[in-house]
Amino acid sequence: MDNFLQLLIYGLQLGSIYALLAIGYTMVFGIIRMINMAHCDFLMMGCYMVYFLVSVLFGGEMIGPAVALLVVMAGSSVIGMVGVGIERVAYRPLRNRPTIMCMISAIGVSIFTQNLFRALPFIGPNPRSFPKLIEDFTINVGAVKISFTRIVTVTLSIFIMLLLWFVIQNTKIGMHMRAVSNDKDAAALMGVNINRVISITFFIGAFLAAVSGSFYASSYPVMQPTMAVTLGNKAFIAAVCGGIGDIRGAVLGGFVIGVAEILVTSVWSEFAYGFCFLVLVVILLFKPEGLLGKPMTEKV
Amino acid sequence: MRMLDVKDLHVSYGAIKALRGVDFHVEEGEIVALIGSNGAGKTTTLRTISGLERAFKGEILFKGENICRTAPDKIVGMGITHVPEGRRVFTNLTVMGNLKMAASLRKDKAAVKRDVEAVFDRFPRLKERMNQSALTLSGGEQQMLAVGRAMVTGGELIMMDEPSMGLAPMIVEEIFHVIDEMHRSGKTILLVEQNAMMALKYADRAYVYETGSVRLEGNAKEMLNNPIVKETYLGA
Ligand SMILES: Nc1ncnc2c1ncn2[C@@H]1O[C@H](COP(=O)(O)OP(=O)(O)OP(=O)(O)O)[C@@H](O)[C@H]1O
Ligand SMILES: [Mg+2]
Numbered sequence: 001m002d003n004f005l006q007l008l009i010y011g012l013q014l015g016s017i018y019a020l021l022a023i024g025y026t027m028v029f030g031i032i033r034m035i036n037m038a039h040c041d042f043l044m045m046g047c048y049m050v051y052f053l054v055s056v057l058f059g060g061e062m063i064g065p066a067v068a069l070l071v072v073m074a075g076s077s078v079i080g081m082v083g084v085g086i087e088r089v090a091y092r093p094l095r096n097r098p099t100i101m102c103m104i105s106a107i108g109v110s111i112f113t114q115n116l117f118r119a120l121p122f123i124g125p126n127p128r129s130f131p132k133l134i135e136d137f138t139i140n141v142g143a144v145k146i147s148f149t150r151i152v153t154v155t156l157s158i159f160i161m162l163l164l165w166f167v168i169q170n171t172k173i174g175m176h177m178r179a180v181s182n183d184k185d186a187a188a189l190m191g192v193n194i195n196r197v198i199s200i201t202f203f204i205g206a207f208l209a210a211v212s213g214s215f216y217a218s219s220y221p222v223m224q225p226t227m228a229v230t231l232g233n234k235a236f237i238a239a240v241c242g243g244i245g246d247i248r249g250a251v252l253g254g255f256v257i258g259v260a261e262i263l264v265t266s267v268w269s270e271f272a273y274g275f276c277f278l279v280l281v282v283i284l285l286f287k288p289e290g291l292l293g294k295p296m297t298e299k300v
Numbered sequence: 301m302r303m304l305d306v307k308d309l310h311v312s313y314g315a316i317k318a319l320r321g322v323d324f325h326v327e328e329g330e331i332v333a334l335i336g337s338n339g340a341g342k343t344t345t346l347r348t349i350s351g352l353e354r355a356f357k358g359e360i361l362f363k364g365e366n367i368c369r370t371a372p373d374k375i376v377g378m379g380i381t382h383v384p385e386g387r388r389v390f391t392n393l394t395v396m397g398n399l400k401m402a403a404s405l406r407k408d409k410a411a412v413k414r415d416v417e418a419v420f421d422r423f424p425r426l427k428e429r430m431n432q433s434a435l436t437l438s439g440g441e442q443q444m445l446a447v448g449r450a451m452v453t454g455g456e457l458i459m460m461d462e463p464s465m466g467l468a469p470m471i472v473e474e475i476f477h478v479i480d481e482m483h484r485s486g487k488t489i490l491l492v493e494q495n496a497m498m499a500l501k502y503a504d505r506a507y508v509y510e511t512g513s514v515r516l517e518g519n520a521k522e523m524l525n526n527p528i529v530k531e532t533y534l535g536a
Pocket of ligand 2 (some may be wrong): 344
């Protein structure tokens with residue numbers, strides 16, 4: 001039982017990372033009906049961004065929780081802007097073409113970014129280690145050990161996701177995002193600047209991916225340009241399991257995949273990644289639109 | 301004053317030429333109807349005026365200003381309100397949410413509130429369904445909501461694309477009644493209709509489209525008696 005609880009904690013931590021990453025896939029899909037194959041690279045960029053900020057500003061010293069939070073938020077905001085820029089140059093010009101073209105462009109962006117990062121002298125192909133941002137310690141609850149990093153990761157992730165949900169449900173920009181995802185032309189006819197709403201969506205998606213990168217690297221501190229590919233695949237599976245286009249679905253899917261992966265790893269670690277796909281297939285067999293997704297209605 | 305002036309408008313969808321040189325104009329305070337058979341290009345004309353499609357040739361002057369290259373949201377801000385074909389209400393928002401969306405560009409909260417009240421007075425059924433998802437509305441109620449949104453957006457020129465499509469005769473009467481009220485309150489109306497009889501009854505002038513261009517134009521009441529119009533569009 002204790003062992004199970006311990007694994008559950010690990011699962012929740014990994015799940016919150018997948019959930020943050022999955023939100024970006026699902027939001028971008030919701031708003032422009034395109035799967036952003038380059039989304040996972042925002043996670044990787046977020047890690048390098050924080051790495052450089054910490055080495056330049058603090059010489060790689062440990063910086064304590066408050067400053068660490070500030071650095072992660074600032075670094076992730078920069079990546080959010082990168083997301084806005086990528087949409088602007090690589091996806092927007094293709095907006096009125098079939099979405100498959102946009103997705104091919106995204107694959108191009110992903111391969112280009114990873115190879116550019118490999119080629120840059122100050123990044124390079126070799127793994128680097130993510131800086132230790134805060135002094136970690138462990139809390140014992142009965143026989144269950146919970147590290148401070150894990151607590152921070154899970155609570156902050158949940159806080160961020162609740163905040164996002166609040167913004168989408170209760171603010172003007174949130175309502176505009178929902179309207180644009182429902183019917184772009186109609187939203188434009190209400191005076192909504194569609195390009196602005198799409199840019200904001202990309203900012204949020206890339207920002208959350210970068211934040212999840214810092215959370216991930218705080219526990220698994222090995223960075224390299226291709227580090228996010230499998231994470232991205234799993235988060236994408238999570239988004240599809242939950243019902244792509246639905247933010248709550250992405251969160252639920254993230255936690256389901258995270259917990260399932262950890263539980264399977266504990267008994268058969270080689271099969272954990274494969275098991276994620278198995279979860280996907282089983283969910284889609286019984287509910288093709290995903291756990292919380294609504295059946296797709298084709299619009300003309 | 302000339303509210304809208306469309307000159308030699310050409311629009312195509314890839315290889316399909318939807319408009320091949322359309323000319324028409326709307327004076328301030330008029331109701332102008334565009335009628336014509338399926339696929340003649342009426343919807344394309346409205347979408348191009350709103351900036352949702354791009355013309356490759358020609359001009360659209362709104363109060364003298366060329367808006368051919370203006371973004372749709374800017375055009376709304378300039379005072380053109382477009383009730384699109386097929387209603388296009390936001391099915392993931394409530395009735396109230398849809399009306400709030402229509403007020404996106406308006407800053408005067410009190411006046412918006414008054415206009416929303418006016419919509420509810422006009423369409424009590426929308427008031428009853430205020431907090432209900434627009435997905436659950438009937439076709440007629442969705443059209444009421446689409447017209448209600450236009451009442452809230454409140455531009456000077458209101459363009460309506462087939463407001464009577466698929467509606468029961470009683471609801472068609474109701475919708476046209478509201479269009480008439482909007483007109484009386486000082487709005488200029490550009491009306492696209494399959495229901496030519498209804499449109500000509502309300503309009504001052506009309507243009508008859510045929511495969512991408514204007515074939516006939518004139519006074520709406522005279523057109524009701526025009527033998528060509530009668531035979532082709534009024535089914536007489
Ligand atoms: N998105 C599109 N892609 C390709 N062709 C289109 C598109 N929209 C319209 N067309 C074509 O453009 C032409 C004009 O269509 P449009 O919808 O403007 O006609 P309409 O007069 O509004 O017809 P209706 O009375 O049936 O609504 C038609 O031949 C139509 O097939
Ligand atoms: Mg039409």
